[in-house]
Amino acid sequence: MLEPNATPKSLPINRRPVLLAGFTEVIWLPGDSLLSDAVERLAPQAALQRARAAPPLLCHLPNTARRLRGERFPAYDLLELLAFVRPASFCLPTPRGLAEALGLPLPAAASPSDSLALQAPLLRQAARALLSELAATDRRRRRLIGLARYLEKAGWIWAPDVLRALQAGDFDGRAAPGIAVWEDLPEWSETAPEPAPASLPIEVEETRQYLAQLLAEGAEQRPQQADYATALVPAFTPRLEPDSPNLVLAEAGTGVGKTLGYLAPAGLWARKNQGPVWISTYTRHLQHQIDQELDRLYANPALKAGKVVIRKGRENYLCLLNLAEIAGNAAQPSLAIAAGLMARWVMATRDGDMVGGDLPGWLPDLIGLNRSQGFADRRGECIYAACPHYSRCFIERSVRRARKAEIVIANHALVMIQAALGPDEKQLPTRYVFDEGHHLFAAIDGAFAAHLTGQETLDLRRWLLGGEGGRSSRARGLKRRIEDLVLDDAGAIDLLQQSLDAARILASEGWHQRLIDGHPMGPTEVYLAAVRRQVLARAPSDGAGYTLETATLPLDERVTEAARVLDEAFAALQRPLRDLAGRLAKRLDEDADTLDTPMRLRIEALSRGLARRADMEIGAWRSMLESLRDGQALDAMAPDYVDWFALDRNDGRELDVGHYRHWLDPTKPFAEVVAKPAHGIVVTSATLTDGSGTAEAWAAAEMRTGAAHLPLPAMRARVASPFNYAVQTRVFIVTDIGRNEIDQVAAAYRSLFLAAGGGALGLFTAIARLREVHRRIAPALEQAGIDLLAQHVDAVETATLIDIFRGEIDACLLGTDAVRDGVDVPGRALRLIVFDRVPWPRPDLLHKARKAHFGGTAYDDQLTRLKLKQAFGRLVRRADDHGVFVLLDKAMPSRLLTAFPEGVTVERLGLAEVVRRTAEFLNPPVQPDTAPQTAISGGINLS
Known part of the structure; x- marks a missing residue:
């Protein structure tokens, strides 16, 4: 604040x-x-x-x-x-x-x-x-x-x-x-719909020529890059049967030039067919890296602005109505200051993207993360054409730009959501490239899961009822968003009132404290209280203060009865919402000749939003509750779903509680709603397979990308890295420290970081160990003049920590999986990686079910090798990089060593020897150059 x-x-x-x-x-x-x-x-x-x-x-x-x-x-x-x-x-x-x-x-x-x-x-x-x-x-x-x-x-x-x-x-x-900076923004205008793209194929030779053209101006020529680009061509040829996309799984080692390698065939196809290719990533850093690479395809900035657009979910963009309301009604000085600084950013931003765009990553730290999120539409409260700022809206502008773009840079989450719910555009893309394909399974898993929790139900209540109880809330409820559309429709007004009345059964503000105090209000909170009681009674607790979970069966009788009552209450809410959505959709047909475009789009969006919450959100919750009323029904669903109860905690503080359902294999719905409607798909990464080189490794990649559920087999391509890892890297496993002895672990991190002189990334499988190691080693590193950055310790957002680490060549950074996945640091700024222990999968209930389904111990090994392979891949990002990878876990099984590139020798040594060799490898003594400087050719010194 x-x-x-x-x-x-x-x-x-x-x-x-x-x-x-x-x-x-x-x-x-x-x-x-x-x-x-x-x-x-x-x-x-x-x-x-x-x-x-x-x-x-x-x-x-x-x-x-x-x-x-x-x-x-x-x-x-x-x-x-x-x-x-x-x-x-x-x-x-x-x-x-x-x-x-x-x-x-x-x-x-x-x-x-x-x-x-x-x-x-x-x-x-x-x-x-x-x-x-x-x-x-x-x-x-x-x-x-x-x-x-x-x-x-x-x-x-x-x-x-x-x-x-x-x-x-x-x-x-x-x-x-x-402060009314929105008055200065340009307006967008509607244009005619774009025709569907053609289906002309691209050829191998023209792809090679186009790539060479893009590389003409002094770029490094990489034969592997051309091989990789042409391996993707089948994804850009016409499909032969409905629901049978041409799928290419392409693994490209670091240094191949993967980004430009797939942009060449993607850009060629887009130009040839006058249609978009959607490039989807997992991390926001890669979205903007791809945007920079596209300068090669579109050297003219004005042309690029019309042909390339970055798309994200609506919650990522600043909402001008929220800004105006906060600025006009800010009772707290700190909130008004936040509004003023955000308004200043609006005067300069390219596209209003608050998450990974040109908003400084540290500004939300300054104004408060919750406050910064309040400037975005994070609850789906948009009033569309009824908004006075609609014609200047950043979100609506990006949606319209995407309709005419050749390259749309999206993210996995948006692709899943728009495929499942219906796109903002009139038609889904026919061509996708999923970069960071090793994260695709996790993104799919999150998109198709259902969570019946206190926070989720509170969010739905706010969406329906807005601010309540006289609180100074800007939340715009359904009535405010819809009432002017139904003024002349008594039936719709009645359905609206029924919906609002029924919504009061949802968890309300203060629900969590009422559960702790034993005084739940209404059927939702009663159910959550019963779930919480069952979790606390049955979940094993190690006292660490983190999330507790337990199986749903056998059910506590109080959970069964609360589930029955809540299901009936949800039915009473679902019916009017569904009917109201249908009534709005019917108006689109009945009043087609009188509705202008903005009004039509607004009605369409509201109808879709109501249907989504009635059928997909409440419908999923009802399915979960119904299964609890009959244990046999829940068992019958086991082949498709995994259900469990959980109490979400962090550092002993309770955050949420609820009933969770995930697909056992989430690539099944992905194959149906995303892959089958597409004509061509590329899934690519440096770590699609686990490095074991076995047929099972490719089969696992097909399982994790949905290829196994498609009619046609996936085409496989692997292009090896051009780097000489045996020369450029060292891998050590420390054999003489106890991984559970935090003093020994901290001493190892301190000694290794000092030996490298900084430029080190410390990775942890548990936040508690990260914090303890940080507390112990920070003073010594500071005395040595080495900045120590730490996720979960510094009051700095993770992406900004990575930016600092990348920019400060001798800094060190401690982090967990999120840091490992977001780091792309070429050069000496990252020359050492230290992993605290073998990164086995977390043995939660969901993983237990998937382990049994996907292959037992072999499944654990695949996931662990992938994590090691991904972490090691951070070390060498360009031809002159050198780095050391250290694992502080003597229990590392030899069968996992295939995670490291072929030719790399893995040595098991004591800590003192690892420290000595790390220092020697990363900081070799400078040899005096005493050779005579006489051999000259063409003005270049060859001595």
Whole structure:
């Protein structure tokens, strides 16, 4: 939460103290002082007291406060000023990152311990540079002044400096426009529907020629890339039978040039057939990496803007109506400041994408993650054409751009959802490329699961009823979204009222505390209370404070009775919602000649949303409840589904409770609703198979991608990496530490990180161990001048942590699976990976069922080899990279070693020897060059 200024007037930059917080010491530079004569090293509590007395200049207030082990305090956060002066621009949220972004010289530390102290003056320099830049701007100055005055009224600490830099006094005689930045956005307009694409094939030779054309301007020529690109051609040929797509499974080793390799045939097909190819990824980083690669296909930015679009779910984009409502009704100063900074970003953003787009990843940290999410439509409350900002909406613009695009860069989740629910476009794509294919199974699993939990039912209640109980909520209920459409339809009004009345059986605000206190209200909370009781009674607990789960059977009788009552209540809610959806759909037919396009689209969206919640959400919940009323019925469903009860906890704090259902094999619905309607599909990754080289490895890949459920067999392609892993990497298994002895594990991480001189990624299979290791090794690394970043410790979003790690060449990063999957760090910034133990699958109930279904121990081995293979693949990203992979688990079975590339020798050694060899390999001694410099040819030194 941003804090308003505690002082009435801004002070000159040089008179403000500077605060930089490490893990063991804090640097404090008093106002009007230079580093050489006044820098002080304080304990965290002493620094916190000073900061509360005199707001300091600092970088990233939330993380600073966490390191000081206190609450946030008023401060001049340079990142807030940067968000105003340079919105929608990339900058690492560190003093060095600010200096690099602003072109300031970086001081050289005489010793590692001086590093933090020498960064302090950078913050004053950065503040002056940003305010000077603002003073020099002429573009949209009046709008900036109006926005700064809005922020000044909210108490933003930087507002006086900003207004002074903008010379706002010159505009006192004229009204400044204020925060209504949406008025300046261009409008989109409707166009005629696009025809279906043609089905012309592309040929192998023209694909090779097109790839060569794209690589013509100085790009590295890679024979493997051409082989890979042509292996994908069958996916871009016409299919021969309905529901029988041409599917290519393509494994391309790191360094092949996979992205451009599939963009070549995809772009060629799109141009030839005047239709889109959807490129789907799992991580947002890859979405934007693909976007950058597409500059080769569309060198003209204006042409690219019309041919390429990044698509995500609606919840990823800023909602202009939410922004306007928050800005106009912000009772809290910190919320108004958040609105002002988001409005400043709106003035500069490319497409309004808040998650992985050009919104600085650290800005949600500053304004609060929950607050930042409030600027997006995360609950499906869009009112479409009834919105005053509809014609400028970022989401609607991206949907319309996608209709005319040749390349749509989407993500796995959006592809699944739009295939299951119906697309925003009039027709589904016929060609897909699923990159990061090793994540496809997890994405499918999440998309086709059903969760009957407290949070899910509360979300549905909010969607239907909006804000309740006099609370200051902006939630827009169904009545507000629909009432103007049914004013003349008494039957629809009655169905609407029935729906709203029935919705009161859903969990409401405060449901979780009522369950803990034993006072549930209504049938949903009674059912959840019974489920919670059964979980607590039966689930084994290791005292770690994390999620508990138990099988549904045998049922506690109280669960059975509560399920019966809740099913009847859901039936009473489902009926009017379904009928109302049908009534709206009927209007589309009856009033087809009088409805304009925006109204038609609005009615269509509402009808689809109502049907989705009635049939897919409530319908799935009813199916789950009905199965509980008869244990035999639940057993009969076992071939398709896995049901269980769970109490979701984190660090001992309860978050949610409920009844969960997943497909035993989720690729079955994927094959039906996504794959079969398509004509051609590519699923690609560097780790489609587990590296074992067996026929079973390809069979497992086909199982995890849905190929096994399609009429035609998948075509397989594998292109090996061009890298010489035997020369460029080392793999060590440490044999003399106990993996359960946290002191020994921490000592190993510390010694290895110091031996590498940083540039290390520490991976963990449990958050608790990560935090304990961080606590133990942070002081030693700080003393050595090595920045230690940590997921689940730093008050920084994971993607931003990875950005910092990528940008700070000698930093170290601790993380779990999410970090491993998101890291793409070429060069010396990542030269060591340390894994705390063999990453066996988590033995939860869902995995237990799938293990029995998919092959027992062999299934465990496949998943574990894939994780090891994926982690190892982070080490070498380009031809001159070198790296070391260390596993701190002597119990690593030899049968899993095929996860590492052929030719790589895996050595089992003691920690001291691994540390020594790591240091030697990553930091070889420099040999003096004494050879005579005489052999010259063509002006190039060949000696």
